[in-house]
Amino acid sequence: DAKTTQPTSMDCAEGRAANLPCNHSTISGNEYVYWYRQIHSQGPQYIIHGLKNNETNEMASLIITEDRKSSTLILPHATLRDTAVYYCIVRVATGANNLFFGTGTRLTVIP
Amino acid sequence: DTGVSQDPRHKITKRGQNVTFRCDPISEHNRLYWYRQTLGQGPEFLTYFQNEAQLEKSRLLSDRFSAERPKGSFSTLEIQRTEQGDSAMYLCASSLGETGTRFFGPGTRLTVL
Numbered sequence: 001d002a003k004t005t006q007p008t009s010m011d012c013a014e015g016r017a018a019n020l021p022c023n024h025s026t027i028s029g030n031e032y033v034y035w036y037r038q039i040h041s042q043g044p045q046y047i048i049h050g051l052k053n054n055e056t057n058e059m060a061s062l063i064i065t066e067d068r069k070s071s072t073l074i075l076p077h078a079t080l081r082d083t084a085v086y087y088c089i090v091r092v093a094t095g096a097n098n099l100f101f102g103t104g105t106r107l108t109v110i111p
Numbered sequence: 112d113t114g115v116s117q118d119p120r121h122k123i124t125k126r127g128q129n130v131t132f133r134c135d136p137i138s139e140h141n142r143l144y145w146y147r148q149t150l151g152q153g154p155e156f157l158t159y160f161q162n163e164a165q166l167e168k169s170r171l172l173s174d175r176f177s178a179e180r181p182k183g184s185f186s187t188l189e190i191q192r193t194e195q196g197d198s199a200m201y202l203c204a205s206s207l208g209e210t211g212t213r214f215f216g217p218g219t220r221l222t223v224l
Binding site: 032045089091099100102104 | 115144151152153154155156159166167169202204209211212213214215216217218
């Protein structure tokens with residue numbers, strides 16, 4: 001699976017949009033981009049995934065660049081409960097049983 | 112609550128003792144995964160089951176570790192002769208089929224003294 005690069009930490013003001021970047025310059029055509037988050041002392045939580053097109057669900061939006069070498073997870077109105085470590089993961093569609101989490105981005109939402 | 116559950120949530124043991132953790136996945140999920148997470152790191156894959164069959168084991172899963180899923184439902188992870196380096200959070204996840212969308216339990220935090 002392609003490796004990802006994320007900033008170590010970010011801050012965001014409560015109520016503002018949180019934009020979390022991820023670089024995956026070696027991504028292959030059959031690899032998806034997944035985002036998970038892990039709130040302190042809890043297990044990881046799936047957020048969203050995509051292949052080429054932008055995706056949106058009730059939690060977040062995922063913007064993937066046209067060349068697919070980077071993506072941005074957007075939390076439109078960050079709340080204090082969104083404070084967590086956010087993991088960007090690249091995974092092939094089939095045959096991969098591993099999810100390589102890396103160290104993620106620690107997002108702190110500030111009141 | 113119909114999510115993934117793990118028991119116990121915390122375990123403190125002395126070096127050399129054996130410990131066993133249990134994971135109950137979401138009931139219709141046929142795949143079950145075990146991960147280990149140390150402080151400041153992301154979860155690392157240990158092993159996974161499809162139904163009752165253990166199909167893959169990471170090199171992290173030393174011979175002191177054994178996992179079972181006897182009836183394709185709950186799973187157990189046993190660590191024999193624990194070492195201080197085994198101190199970590201042990202996470203279980205489940206999924207329906209082969210997918211990157213997995214549901215994680217709250218984890219079992221192991222402390223080896």
